Amino acid sequence: MTLRTEDTAPWIFTIGLFVFWEAVCRIFSVDSFILPAPSEIFAAAVKYAGPLWRNSFVTLWTTLVGFLLAVGFGLLLGLVVGWSRTIYRGLYPVMIGFNSIPKVAVVPILVVWFGVGEVPAIITAFLISFFPIVVNVATGLATIEPEMEDVLRALGASKLDVMLKIGIPRAMPYFFGSLKVAITLAFVGAVVSETLAANAGLGHLMTQAGSNFQMPLVFAGLLALAIEGIGMYAVCAWLEYRMTGWAHRSTMNA
Helix, strand or coil, rough: CCCCHHHHHHHHHHHHHHHHHHHHHCCCCCCCCCCCCHHHHHHHHHHHHHHHHHHHHHHHHHHHHHHHHHHHHHHHHHHHHHHHHHHHHHHHHHHHHHHCCCHHHHHHHHHHHCCCCHHHHHHHHHHHHHHHHHHHHHHHHCCHHHHHHHHHEEEEEEHHHHHHHHHHHHHHHHHHHHHHHHHHHHHHHHHHHHHHCCCCCCCHHHHHHHHHHHHHHHEEEHHHHHHHHHHHHHHHHHHHHHHHHHHHCCCCCC
């Protein structure tokens, strides 16, 4: 099996980044409290492998629960918003206003309502990730060609028939594409909540490590979070390819 350039490029760039990072820290004698070298980060990851695994699982679980809630709610609301231009114009400003509120400001309210723990992290992940799904689904439904809709209406199709046969299939590439954005935002929301009000999770671990001046462990937490984010992004990209491969050009391989 021959490896292609596009298959090896991510590994080459990643390894090159770590080598450059290590060289800078060594050449300029950068203090580990300011910027730990990759060797120190990997050593901390091995030393604290147990806490990293446990807290990574908590963050992954809360993120996935919030993300799945966002997928269900976002898909349903996107279909509702895209169903009618009146509903679109009525709800869209409200959603934009709600999405403009920094979610870090909502976390204290969630703590008052649900207490410290995983629930605020799940809700924060949900709140920050559902908006891209709603927007993309509604956009996919709103971009049906008027001529195509007129032809279907002339043939006796109802509004529901147009949505089921044309609108929803057309919105699927938008929907699966939005999942890649939403999953990364879900991680952001979960970690933000964990740094403020949680007793477990990578955000909590990094906060505790930072307060104890264990910067290599902080960066090890960031590395674990990046690995989880990349893995879930890859899953969403695979789903997009499997479910909507027909919507992508086969010549985009350069």
